[in-house]
Amino acid sequence: MSEKIDYKKIVEINPLGVVESAKELLQILEGIRSHTRININSPWGTGKTFFVNVVNDIVNSNEGPFKSIYFDAWSNDYYNNPLFALMSSITSQLGVEIPKDNKKVYNTLFKMVTGNIPFAGGVELDDFKRTSVLDSFRIEEDIRSSIDAIIKDSIRDEEKLLIIIDELDRCKPDFAINLLEKTKHFFNLKNVILIVVTNNDMLYSMINKL
Numbered sequence: 001m002s003e004k005i006d007y008k009k010i011v012e013i014n015p016l017g018v019v020e021s022a023k024e025l026l027q028i029l030e031g032i033r034s035h036t037r038i039n040i041n042s043p044w045g046t047g048k049t050f051f052v053n054v055v056n057d058i059v060n061s062n063e064g065p066f067k068s069i070y071f072d073a074w075s076n077d078y079y080n081n082p083l084f085a086l087m088s089s090i091t092s093q094l095g096v097e098i099p100k101d102n103k104k105v106y107n108t109l110f111k112m113v114t115g116n117i118p119f120a121g122g123v124e125l126d127d128f129k130r131t132s133v134l135d136s137f138r139i140e141e142d143i144r145s146s147i148d149a150i151i152k153d154s155i156r157d158e159e160k161l162l163i164i165i166d167e168l169d170r171c172k173p174d175f176a177i178n179l180l181e182k183t184k185h186f187f188n189l190k191n192v193i194l195i196v197v198t199n200n201d202m203l204y205s206m207i208n209k210l
């Protein structure tokens with residue numbers, strides 16, 4: 001088993017000036033006033049994962065305008081539901097504790113776990129045999145509002161949450177596509193910035209094989 005990299009020590013040593021590059025990226029992101037999504041694209045082996053982990057460590061080691069979570073998509077693509085996998089990482093890394101009396105959020109998270117989310121687009125099957133399209137939209141809205149509530153409870157009003165999604169190009173194709181679709185629909189929030197880290201050539205090649 002490979003030894004886990006200590007990014008705090010990396011930041012102190014600052015090889016190749018990577019800290020300055022990370023801080024430059026954060027300065028750019030600080031000027032963004034609404035939801036956005038950026039793609040860091042580079043071939044395998046060029047240091048993408050190293051770089052975004054340094055960004056993540058700088059954010060979480062200092063008081064500032066951001067909080068950050070790092071999601072390794074490849075390590076989580078055994079989940080049937082990528083939205084649940086991502087939300088598990090977010091709540092775990094941010095130390096979110098959902099109040100026990102918040103039944104709406106708990107019920108919504110339960111549906112994420114079990115896959116009982118009948119999206120209007122027909123992606124998931126509904127074990128509860130809901131037949132109304134209106135029910136599908138209501139559940140989608142419950143998920144969206146629950147995610148919004150969890151994020152708002154985790155950051156200050158003036159803060160933004162950086163969600164770094166890495167290794168997407170190494171995932172199972174259906175997981176990668178599903179994750180991109182879910183983040184587009186449910187994380188279009190003004191206080192969220194998505195950073196998607198990929199080798200785009202490999203991602204396109206993988207998707208084209210479907």
